[in-house]
Amino acid sequence: MKKIIAVIGAILVVVIAALLVIPSLIDWNGYKPQITQAVHDATGRNLDINGDLSMSLLPFPALSVEKVALSNLAGAQDAEMVTVEEVRVAVALMPLLTGNVQVTKISLIDPVISIESFTDGSNNLVFDPAQATRSGPDAGTIANPQSGTDSEPAASETAPPAEPAGDTGSSDLASTIQIDRLEIENATIVYHAPGSTERIEGLTLGVSADSLNGPADGEGYVFYRGIPLTFNFNVGQISQTGPFPIGLRLGIDKVDGGISLSGQVDLSAEYPGFNGQIDGNFNDLREAAMRIAGEGADIPDIAAKPFNLGGQIAANAKSVTINDLSIRFGETRGSGAIAIDQEPKMRADVALRFNQLDLDSILVLTHMGEGAAAPAGGNDATTNNGDGNATSAPENGDSGQSIPSQGGTKSAANGPMIPADLTAAIDFEVETLIYNQTPIHNARVNAAIANSKITLNEVSADLPGGTDVSVFGSISGSGPKPSAALSYEVASDNIRAVARWLGVDVDGIRADRLRRFSLTGGIKGTQDKLDISDLDLRIDDTAIRGAIVANLSGDGLPALGIGLKLDRINLDQYIPTAPVAANGDGASSTSGGGSATTGSGTASGGSDAGKAASGPASGSDAMIKTIKDALAPLDGLAANYRLAADEIISSGVSIKGIAIDGSLNGAQIKLNNFAVANAAGLSASASGVFRGDAKIPAFEGVKLKVTAQTLEPLAKLTGMTLPAPASQYKSIQANVGLNGPITGPKLDLDVSNPLMQLAINGVLQDLLGAAPGIDGKLVMQASSLNRLLPLVAPTYEPSGNLGRLAIDSTIKGNATNIALGIAKFGVGPFETKGNVDFNASGAQPKLAVSLSGGILDVDPFVPAAKRAGLMPQGGSGLRRAAFNMPKTMKVTTVDARDGTPWDDTVIDVSALRSIDATISVVLDQLDFDAYSLMKPDLKATLVTGLLTIEKFTGLLGDGNLAIDGTFDARNSDTPKLALKGNLDGADIQKLAPIKIANDMVIGGAATKFNVTASGNTSRKLVSALSGTANLMLNNVRFSNADKRSADPKLNLQALLQQGPQAMVVEGVGNNDLLQSLEADMTITNGIAKTTRVDAVSRVGTADANATLDLPKWLMDAQADFDFSKKIEELPAFSVYAKGKIDSPAVSGKMDKVAIKILDNILDKALGGSGSSSDSSGSGTSGKDAAKGLLKGLLNQLGR
Secondary structure (H helix, E strand, O other): OHHHHHHHHHHHHHHHHHHHHHHHHOOHHHHHHHHHHHHHHHHOOOEEEOOOEEEEOOOOOEEEEEEEEEEOOOOOOOOEEEEEEEEEEEEOHHHHHOOOEEEEEEEEEOOEEEEEEOOOOOEOOOOOHHHOOOOOOOOOOOOOOOOOOOOOOOHHHHOOOOOOOOHHHHHHHHHHEEEOOEEEEEEEEEEEEOOEEEEEEEEEEEEEEOOOOOOEEEEEEEEEOOEEEEEEEEEOOOOOOOEEEEEEEEEEOOOOEEEEEEEEEEOOOOOOEEEEEEEEEEOOHHHHHHHHHOOOOOOOHHHOOOEEEEEEEEEEOOEEEEEEEEEEEOOEEEEEEEEEEOOOOOEEEEEEEEEEEEHHHHHHHHOOOOOOOOOOOOOOOEEEOOOOOEEEOOOOOHHHHOOOOOOOOOOOOOOOOOOOOOEEEEEEEEEEEEEOOEEEEEEEEEEEEEOOEEEEEEEEEEEOOOEEEEEEEEEEOOOOOOEEEEEEEEEEOOHHHHHHHOOOOOOOOOOOOOOOEEEEEEEEEEOOEEEEEEEEEEEOOEEEEEEEEEEOOOOOOOEEEEEEEEEEEEHHHHOOOOOOOOOOOOOOOOOOOOOOEOOOOOEOOHHHHHHHHOOHHHHHHHHHHHHHHHHHHHOOOEEEEEEEEEEEEEOOEEEEEEEEEEEEEOOEEEEEEEEEEEEOOEEEEEEEEEEOOOOOOEEEEEEEEEEEEEOHHHHHHHOOOOOOOHHHOEEEEEEEEEEEEOOOOEEEEEEEEOOEEEEEEEEEEOOOOOOOEEEEEEEEEEOOHHHHHHHHOOOOOEOOOOOOEEEEEEEEEEOOEEEEEEEEEEEOOEEEEEEEEEEOOOOOOEEEEEEEOOEEEOHHHOEHHHOOOOOOOOOOOOOHHHOEOOOOOOOOOOOOOOOOOOOOOOOOOHHHHOOEEEEEEEOOEEEEOOEEEEEEEEEEEEEOOEEEEEEEEEEEOOEEEEEEEEEEOOOOOOOEEEEEEEEEEEEHHHHOOOEEOOEEEEEEEEEEEEEEEEOOOHHHHHHOOEEEEEEEEEEEEEOOHHHOOOOOOEOHHHHHHHOOHHHHHHHOOOOOOEEEEEEEEEEEOOEEEEEEEEEEOOOOEEEEEEEEEOOOOEEEEEEEEEOOOOEOOOOOEEEEEEEEOOEEEEEEEOOHHHHHHHHHHHHHHOOOOOOOOOOOOHHHHHHHHHHHHHHHHHHHHOO
């Protein structure tokens, strides 16, 4: 026995050793060609085994294959349809001895499966052995590798065809195969569809089963679109003759809750089906949403509510019915039923009722994943669109959830849009619908589908503010394209509440506005055309009526026809009141730290700003791009529009009679007519084309005409400030014409009113750049400058008639650098020409003025309130009685409140520091008062506040006048004046014409002065006046003196009888009144005193002494005369002038004895008896008056 046991043991050892050693001696890789050929013959695909193939028998039979790949169809995106890193199969040994197969474990490690649908409707799940090329051993046979002998014929080749196995045989076979465990680790399933790609990653699955017919159960997890899902399932014993149980639960990793499906599957019926229960519950839907969307998602607390779903489901291939459907989400309760049947005809019935539906929560959940990063381990669903750019796959995943059939799709291009055999009834009702945290009551959709038509019996809801909305009508789908005929009605007693509900801020609008609202109309249309007719919208007191037609048949945007008419609206009642700033200012101001403009006129950091502003081309290109981008939405759009409004009120201004008629063709905008009957006193009309479709957008024939009866309403509307009250600007008309590219169109502009006409014609330059400008011509004229001045300079009132204004000039430049080439500048009879250049591009603006030619009379330009003259005027004393002044001599004066021509108005000299200037003026003649300056030539410069008169020359009274000096306001608001000049060789007759009888006083005159002053008012300037002055006269005489005796004697009696002409006829003869006179004067702090007066005359002698107090406007002068050598019986006398400079009191002094003698002579000369007694009688009244006057004069001299 021991030997038998030993033998048996030895045999067992040998067998075990053989079982352990023999498999390792066999080269299993040698069977790869047969295996791959068998797969190729069966599927038409290539199987590649790139790793090792091995088998072991102990401790249990096991097969291992590494790096297996099954090829894909030609043209597929992935070269391999299936790749597996490793396949392991383990079989229990003992059941094999009884004829049963017990697979203890199948493991698939890192499998990747690529499924693809193609544009023709086919997919890569086609395995066609007929397409395989047979080679090598027949399919279904496995030959020993490297065998040198022919094999016996395989059973498959010799055996007769087997009878088809019945269900019992198949069931018995499945029952003999038991799979204890199927495990899949880290599987990836990729689905490609035209235009999208879906991926399921990280699939890990474990399945246990008693047999291939079950029962079985399994569990696993997977990442789908980054969502970590868990699942488990169980299946009972599968039966072909009766129902068997099945259950499935799907959950989200680390989230309490899930969705369960339980019931029975019946495969024995004509249409196998399922009957069971669906249950879903999540204790906190926000927690589930956070897990789905990712930790970065913003899921509000409103979603933190429990969610439950339940219902009874009965489904097969022909029908689906859900009864006792219940939905619960927070306070929301819903119930209903859904039934869908395909036989005998397609019919669907849906009835759902909700007590409350929180649409806010639903919308939050709908968008919960937007903008959030996918959780770790997730994947991005992306699609390569063929150009190398990845685009996001559709989020609903519809394109990636089903695999189209292998056959081609049947075109329904000519079939009905809605199947004719489809009938349906839909009744959806929500008692309270929550949107924007506001309830909407009685929302209902009741519709029916029959005969390819959807009939909307009722679509209605009660919105906030007592607003009722309803839509009814039908949508027909009998053809390949749908058509609709709908009507709508909206009525509200408080549309303000609806606006608030929609998130519109209306709190600043008047409380009585946004109340009543209604909207009615109809919509008819197809895919090719949409007609919105009978549109009637009313809001408060405003009504808008009209229609809109859209042609949708073409590619791109629709072609529109719009016709709308508004009756009246007051926009002021709908504009919210602007909040008052905390500091009380209506507008923000630049703080001290801001980039405010400096005194020099440049902004801080001006050099950088200048560089940024340079390069107009680049600025224009950017603006053109902006315009193009703004017009881009119009590409493909064609529209005709006709809009009108009876009245629109804005900012208190009524705009009446608005009409707009035009068309759009893409970015080409045509305006046939734009008209406004009255807007802020303006009426306007416009027409033309804007070519936004051109490479550079352009104007074509754009014309604008604006007329204004007055600018007062416009000023009120815009808040603009005018020099004069806006009501004074009347009957203004402006015409504007534009043609050419927007970067530089041609401009034709004319502006006129009854007082003035202005025209500018030229080409606008760099219109879209940093420095737009113009190159053209400027013409301006006014019939009366005096009538125009109140509009442009209302504070300036000239003392005379200035006459007409005429300007004819070229104009070139921009706001910072402009040049005028003046061909004619005329004011009244004055005409000149020249150039004016203004350049503000640097740190300090610069002005250059050059004028030449013309005769200018200054007197009319002198302000009437400032007109002053120092010539004698009527009054007491020896004044005009002795002189026959020309009528043109100005003798008006200004008496300030203190009796002086000076005032304390501050002279603002800051403007002198804000600009630099070069001035050159050469005229033919300059007239002021009775003085005429011939050939005046002025050269002056202004540099940072220093005005330098380099040259002011001319001929004054035929004498050479030369003046130069400075006015220094550089460093202070108290300017300093320094002036010097001289006049040589002047003719007294031309300088200051004095006529006595028929003679003029002639002679030579010369003067020179050198003065300084400082002050910021006229009073301070004259009070600080200091310097010296000199006056020289020579050969002063009567013009006809050389025609008379050389040494006549003047009879006093004749003088008194004939008046001053006796001095010419019988007086001094051809003697000089003055051979020479030279006087020196010093001026100190505004007080001028004579320091020397030397006079030489053959008529007599004279001496004088004078003091002029200019600040006080007083004078004190004395002149002593002795004419006794030429005038018999005339004693020496003195004349005094004292008082106001422009109106002094004149008196004289003479010996009393001489006065008595003169009195007798006077009496005889006037026909008296020689006594001093008064005469009487009417015939002597005139002589008595003259006598009284002369005696009064003598009394003055005798004081």
